[in-house]
Amino acid sequence: xxxxxxxxxxxxxxxxxxxxxxxxxxxxxxxxxxxxxxxxxxxxxxxxxxxxxxxxxxxxxxxxxxxxxxxxxxxxxxxxxxxxxxxxxxxxxxxxxxxxxxxxxxxxxxxxxxxxxxxxxxxxxxxxxxxxxxxxxxxxxxxxxxxxxxxxxxxxxxxxxxxxxxxxxxxxxxxxxxxxxxxxxxxxxxxxxxxxxxxxxxxxxxxxxxxxxxxxxxxxxxxxxxxxxxxxxxxxxxxxxxxxxxxxxxxxxxxxxxxxxxxxxxxxxxxxxxxxxxxxxxxxxxxxxxxxxxxxxxxxxxxxxxxxxxxxxxxxxxxxxxxxxxxxxxxxxxxxxxxxxxxxxxxxxxxxxxxxxxxxxxxxxxxxxxxxxxxxxxxxxxxxxxxxxxxxxxxxxxxxxxxxxxxxxxxxxxxxxxxx
Amino acid sequence: xxxxxxxxxxxxxxxxxxxxxxxxxxxxxxxxxxxxxxxxxxxxxxxxxxxxxxxxxxxxxxxxxxxxxxxxxxxxxxxxxxxxxxxxxxxxxxxxxxxxxxxxxxxxxxxxxxxxxxxxxxxxxxxxxxxxxxxxxxxxxxxxxxxxxxxxxxxxxxxxxxxxxxxxxxxxxxxxxxxxxxxxxxxxxxxxxxxxxxxxxxxxxxxxxxxxxxxxxxxxxxxxxxxxxxxxxxxxxxxxxxxxxxxxxxxxxxxxxxxxxxxxxxxxxxxxxxxxxxxxxxxxxxxxxxxxxxxxxxxxxxxxxxxxxxxxxxxxxxx
Numbered sequence: 001x002x003x004x005x006x007x008x009x010x011x012x013x014x015x016x017x018x019x020x021x022x023x024x025x026x027x028x029x030x031x032x033x034x035x036x037x038x039x040x041x042x043x044x045x046x047x048x049x050x051x052x053x054x055x056x057x058x059x060x061x062x063x064x065x066x067x068x069x070x071x072x073x074x075x076x077x078x079x080x081x082x083x084x085x086x087x088x089x090x091x092x093x094x095x096x097x098x099x100x101x102x103x104x105x106x107x108x109x110x111x112x113x114x115x116x117x118x119x120x121x122x123x124x125x126x127x128x129x130x131x132x133x134x135x136x137x138x139x140x141x142x143x144x145x146x147x148x149x150x151x152x153x154x155x156x157x158x159x160x161x162x163x164x165x166x167x168x169x170x171x172x173x174x175x176x177x178x179x180x181x182x183x184x185x186x187x188x189x190x191x192x193x194x195x196x197x198x199x200x201x202x203x204x205x206x207x208x209x210x211x212x213x214x215x216x217x218x219x220x221x222x223x224x225x226x227x228x229x230x231x232x233x234x235x236x237x238x239x240x241x242x243x244x245x246x247x248x249x250x251x252x253x254x255x256x257x258x259x260x261x262x263x264x265x266x267x268x269x270x271x272x273x274x275x276x277x278x279x280x281x282x283x284x285x286x287x288x289x290x291x292x293x294x295x296x297x298x299x300x301x302x303x304x305x306x307x308x309x310x311x312x313x314x315x316x317x318x319x320x321x322x323x324x325x326x327x328x329x330x331x332x333x334x335x336x337x338x339x340x341x342x343x344x345x346x347x348x349x350x351x352x353x354x355x356x357x358x359x360x361x362x363x364x365x366x367x368x369x370x371x372x373x374x375x376x377x378x379x380x381x382x383x384x385x386x387x388x389x390x391x392x393x394x395x396x397x398x399x400x401x402x403x404x405x406x407x408x409x410x411x412x413x414x415x416x417x418x419x420x
Numbered sequence: 421x422x423x424x425x426x427x428x429x430x431x432x433x434x435x436x437x438x439x440x441x442x443x444x445x446x447x448x449x450x451x452x453x454x455x456x457x458x459x460x461x462x463x464x465x466x467x468x469x470x471x472x473x474x475x476x477x478x479x480x481x482x483x484x485x486x487x488x489x490x491x492x493x494x495x496x497x498x499x500x501x502x503x504x505x506x507x508x509x510x511x512x513x514x515x516x517x518x519x520x521x522x523x524x525x526x527x528x529x530x531x532x533x534x535x536x537x538x539x540x541x542x543x544x545x546x547x548x549x550x551x552x553x554x555x556x557x558x559x560x561x562x563x564x565x566x567x568x569x570x571x572x573x574x575x576x577x578x579x580x581x582x583x584x585x586x587x588x589x590x591x592x593x594x595x596x597x598x599x600x601x602x603x604x605x606x607x608x609x610x611x612x613x614x615x616x617x618x619x620x621x622x623x624x625x626x627x628x629x630x631x632x633x634x635x636x637x638x639x640x641x642x643x644x645x646x647x648x649x650x651x652x653x654x655x656x657x658x659x660x661x662x663x664x665x666x667x668x669x670x671x672x673x674x675x676x677x678x679x680x681x682x683x684x685x686x687x688x689x690x691x692x693x694x695x696x697x698x699x700x701x702x703x704x705x706x707x708x709x710x711x712x713x714x715x716x717x718x719x720x721x722x723x724x725x726x727x728x729x730x731x732x733x734x735x736x737x738x739x
Contacts, residue, residue, distance in 0.1 A: 047670045048629075049554065049647035058634040058644060118629020118644065118671025121480060125609040125628055132484060132610040140608035140632050202728040203602060203638035282572060292572065355725075356560060356593060356640045357571030 003167050003400045014392050015385040021238065022388075029381040036374015039367050040115050048118060051368050056360035057351040061368050062116035064343030065375070066109050068223075070194045071216060071342070073105035073150065075224020077187035078254055084180050090244045094232070096161060096394070100386040101231070102154040102187070106147060108379040115371055139197040146190045153183045162393045167400045191216045198350065206283035206350045209272070215265045222258035223338040225251035226311075226331040233328070239391050252321065259312045259334065266305070266341075286359070287349040294352070296361045300344040307337035484610070485623040485663070496625070497662060504656070504667060512658040514666055517684035519617035525678050526618070526705040528715045528735045529592060533699035536561055536583040536590030543694030544594075547679060548665040549657055551649040558676040559594040559691060560640065593724065594691070595620065595641035595676035596732030603633035603642060612673075618705075618733050619680050621663040627672040634673060638725050639732075642675045678702070705733070715739075 018026070043050055053060045079098030082088040114120050125131035126144050133141040157176050164171040195213035202208055229251045236243045273284035287297050314320045314330040321327050353359045364372070392398040482496060497514040504512050541559045550556045564574035566587050574591070584590065597620050604612055604620060611627040614620050634642045648670040660666045661681030668674050679689035683702070692700045703712035712735075715721065721735040 047645070047647040051646075054646070055634065055640075055643055058631040113630075116630075118631070118673075119627065119669075122609075122626070122628045125484075125611070125626060134605075134608050134610045137605045138608045138632075140606065140630060144608065197632075201602065201606075201636050202730075203636055279570065279572075351635070353572055354640050355638045356562060356576075357574060358576060358640075359572070 004163070006400070007163060007166060010398060011389045011393075014389050014398055018388065022384075026381060026384060029377040029384075032374050032377035033381065034374075036371045036377070039371045039374070042367070043115065043371070044120070050365075052362055052365045054360055054362070056354045056358060057348060057362035059116070059347055059351070060362055061343060061364040061372050062112045064347040065372055066112040066116075067194060067198075067216075067347060068339050068342045069105045069108050069112070069379075070191055071220030071223055071338075072227060073102045073109065074187040074191040074217070074220045075227070076102035076105075076154070077184055078221065078224050078228065078251070080180065080184055080187070082250065084177070085184070088250070090246045091250065093394075094243065094247065096158040096390050097232075097235070097387055098228070099154045099158045099183075100390060101228075101383060102183075103151065103158075104379050104383045104386065106151045106154070106190075107382065108375055109147065110151075111375045111378065112372070115375070139193060139200055142193045143190075143197055146186065146193050150183065150186050150190050153179050153186060157183065158390070162390060165396075166393050166398060188217065191220055198346075203355050204283075204350045205280035206287075207346075209269065211265060211269055211272075215262070215269070218258055218262045218265060219338045219341065222255060222262050223335050225254045225258070226334040229255075229331050230328070230335075235387060235391075239387065241391055252315065252327070255330075255334065256315050259308065259315055262338070263308060263312060266308075282353055283349045286352050287345060291353065292359060294359050294361050296363060297344055297349060300340055304337045304340035304345060307333040308341070311337065479625075482625050484626050486610075486613075493662070500662075500666060508653040508656060510653045510656045510658060512656065512660050512667075514660045514662055515681065516662045517681055519615050519619070520684060522704075522706050523617045524705040524733075525597070525683060526703065526712050526716065526733045526735065527597075527678070528701040528712050528719075528721065528737060530699040530701065530739050531589060531591065531736055532738045533697045534561075534590045534592060535697055535699075536563055536578070536585075536588070537696065539694040539696060540592060540691035540700065543690040544676070546655065547657055547682075547690035548676075549649075549651055549655075549660070549667050551651055553650065554647060556643045556645075556649070556674070558641070558643070559592055562591045562593065563588050564591055591736075593639055593641070594734070595678075596639050596724065596730065596734040597678060599731035599733065600729055602636040602638065602728075602730060606632045606636035608632065615680075617684070619678050620675070621677055621680070622672070622674060623663070624666065624668045624672045624674060629671040629673065631673065638728050638730060642673050644673050645670050 051060060076098045079091055079095050083092040083095040083098075114123065117123065126133060126141075133144060135141050135145070157179050160176050161171050192213045195216040198204070198207040199209055199212040229248060232243045232247065235241050270284070270288070273281040282291060285291050286294065287301050289295070290298055311330040311333040314326050314333075321330065348362055352361065389398070478495075478499060483492065485493075488496065493516060497516070501512055501514050504510060538559075538561050541557050541561060544550070544558050545552075545556075548558065550558065560576050562571055562574040562576055563578040563585070564571065566589055569591075571591075578585070578588075597614075597618050599614070599618070601614055601620050604614055607627075608630060609626060609628055612620060612622045612633060629644065631644055634644060645668055649668060651667065656667070657665060659681060661677070664677040664680045679687075679691075683689055688702055692702045701712050701715055703710035705713055705716065707713060715737060716735055719737040719739050721737040723732045723735055
C-alpha cells in the first residue's frame with residue numbers, strides 16, 4: 001500500500017526530470033497543446049460554426065483523425081501478439097511500450113470526439129445508469145463500449161506489470177494474462193466496430209461496403225509497424241534503450257505483407273466502384289476524378305496512392321529496403337499515405353455529394369488544423385512521458401526500495417539516463 | 421431577479437470574449453438588441469466563471485424526456501420559457517402535446533401540382549423558429565430537369581422570376597418520418613426516437629451533437645445548430661412544443677416534426693397551409709376516410725429511395 005502511494009508521485013517526478021533535449025521536445029509539444037486548448041475554448045464559445053464543417057459535410061478532420069488513430073491503437077496488437085502468443089523474447093521486452101501506445105492512441109481518439117461533438121457538457125449521457133447507451137442498435141454506442149474496454153485493459157496490463165517491477169515482485173500470471181489475450185481480440189474489435197460505424201449506413205453508398213472493415217485492419221497493420229519503426233528508432237537513440245535488430249526486421253516483415261494487401265484491397269474497391277458504374281459511385285468519382293467541376297480531392301488521393309506504391313516498392317525490393325534512409329522514407333510514406341487515405345480518401349468523400357445530390361466541398365480551416373495538431377502533440381507528449389517512466393522502471397532505475405544503477409545490463413545496458 | 425441561464429448569454433452582458441469572435445460584441449445597432457443568443461452549454465463553465473455568473477446546474481443535469489416525471493417536465497418548460505423571456509422579452513408558451521390513439525400521420529405530395537414556389541419552406545421557418553443566419557431550413561425543394569430523376573443534376577439554388585420553369589419539375593424533400601429510421605438506430609444516447617403516431621422527434625436537451633444521425637439520414641433531413649441561433653423577437657413563434665419548435669440550443673441536431681404542436685391539436689402542418697397549389701396532402705393514415713389514406717390506396721404513389729428499406733411516411737404521386 002505504501003508503495004502504491006509513492007508510486008504515482010515518483011513516476012510523475014521521473015517524467016519531470018530530463019535532459020535539455022527532453023525539455024525542448026516537451027516544451028514544443030506543450031506549445032501546440034496550449035494553442036489547441038485556446039482553439040477549443042473558442043469552439044465552445046462560438047459554436048462549431050468556426051469550423052469548415054456544414055450540414056452537408058457534417059464530419060471533418062476530427063473524425064478522420066479519429067479513424068486513423070483507432071488504427072494506431074489496434075496496431076499495438078502487432079507487438080502484443082508475437083510477444084505473448086509466439087513468445088518472442090526480443091519483442092516481449094518492448095511490449096509495454098506497445099500497450100502504452102494503445103492507451104495514448106485511444107486517449108487521442110477520445111479527444112478527437114470530445115472536441116468534435118456539439119455538446120461535450122452532455123457526454124455523461126453516454127454513461128449507462130445515469131444516461132442511455134443505445135444498445136444494441138447504435139454502432140456509436142458499441143464504439144463507446146469497445147473503446148472503454150480497450151482503454152481499461154491497456155491501462156491495467158502495463159500498469160500492473162510496471163508496479164510489480166517497481167516493487168521488485170514477480171507478476172502473477174492470472175492477474176494480467178487473461179486481459180492480454182482479451183486485448184488481442186479487442187484490438188480487432190475496436191477497428192471493426194469503427195468500420196461498421198461507417199459501412200452500416202445505407203445513406204452513404206461510398207461507405208456501405210463490406211470491404212471497409214478488412215481495409216481498416218490491413219491499413220492499420222501497415223501503418224502501425226511503420227510508426228513503431230520510427231518510434232523505436234527514436235527511443236533507441238534518445239532513451240538509449242537497446243532495441244534489437246530482430247525487432248525491426250519483424251516490423252518490416254509485417255509491413256511487407258500488409259502494404260501489398262492494402263493496395264490490393266484499394267484495387268478491389270476501385271474496381272467495384274468504377275466497373276459497375278452505377279450512380280452510387282458518385283463519391284468515388286468525386287474522390288478520384290472530381291465531380292461536376294468539383295475537384296479538391298483527386299490530388300490528395302493520387303498523392304496518397306503514389307506514396308503507398310512507392311513505399312511498397314522500397315519494402316519489397318531487398319536492395320532498396322536495406323538502405324536505411326530509404327527504409328525510413330518508406331515508413332514515412334506509408335504513414336502519410338494511409339492517413340490521407342483515411343481522411344481525404346474515406347471520411348470526406350462519403351459526404352459528397354450529399355444524399356440529395358448537392359455538392360459542397362470540405363477542407364479543414366486553420367483552426368481545425370491547430371486543434372488537431374494539438375491533439376496529436378498531446379499524444380506525443382503523453383507517450384514520451386509514459387515511455388520515459390516505463391523505461392526507468394524496467395531498467396530498475398525507479399524502484400520502491402530506491403534507485404539502483406542499471407542492475408541488469410544484459411538487456412538494458414545503458415539506462416535512459418536523465419542526465420543533468 | 422433575473423436568473424442567468426446556461427444556454428444563454430446576453431449579447432452585451434458579457435465582456436469576456438478574448439478572441440473577439442462574438443459578432444454581437446460592441447454592436448450597438450438597437451434592432452439587433454435582444455436577439456436571442458444562445459451560448460454553447462459546454463462553454464458555460466468557462467464563460468460563466470469568467471463572466472462572473474453561475475452555471476445553471478438544472479440545465480446541465482436535466483434528465484432524458486422519457487424518464488422525467490410530469491412534475492419535472494413542468495419545471496423544465498417553465499425554465500425554458502423564463503429563459504426566452506429574460507433574454508428577448510417575448511413570452512412563449514411551451515406545451516407537450518401527446519400522440520393520439522389510432523393516429524398515424526402521413527404526408528402525400530402531388531408532384532404534378534408542385535410548382536416550386538417554396539412558400540412551404542418559409543412558412544415552416546416561421547412556424548418552427550428557424551434562424552436566418554446561418555440559415556436553417558427543414559424543407560429543400562430541388563429543381564430537376566424533366567425526363568430524369570438524377571438529383572445531382574438538379575439544384576436547390578434556383579432563382580427565376582417565375583415558377584414553374586419550362587422543362588423542370590420540383591421535388592420538395594423534408595423529414596420522411598421513416599418507420600425504419602436509420603437516424604433513430606444511429607443515435608448513441610437515444611436522444612431521437614419514433615413516437616406512436618409516427619413522428620420522429622429529438623430531445624434537443626439530451627442530444628450530444630455527435631451528428632451521426634446526419635450521416636445516417638438518406639434524405640438530408642437533419643440540421644445541426646453550428647452556432648447559437650439568433651431570431652428577431654418579432655419573428656419568434658410563442659406557441660412552442662417541447663419536442664418540436666421550442667428554440668433549440670447551440671450544438672444539437674433538429675428536424676421537421678410534421679409540426680406536432682399543431683397536428684396533435686387537430687391542425688395542419690404549416691407547410692400544408694402555406695401551399696398555394698394544393699400539392700400537399702396530410703392526414704391520418706389509420707383513418708380509411710382521410711384524404712391521405714385514399715391517395716395511398718388509389719393513386720400510384722412512390723417513395724424516395726425505396727431500396728434503402730426506410731419505410732417513409734412521406735409519399736409522392738402524380739395526380
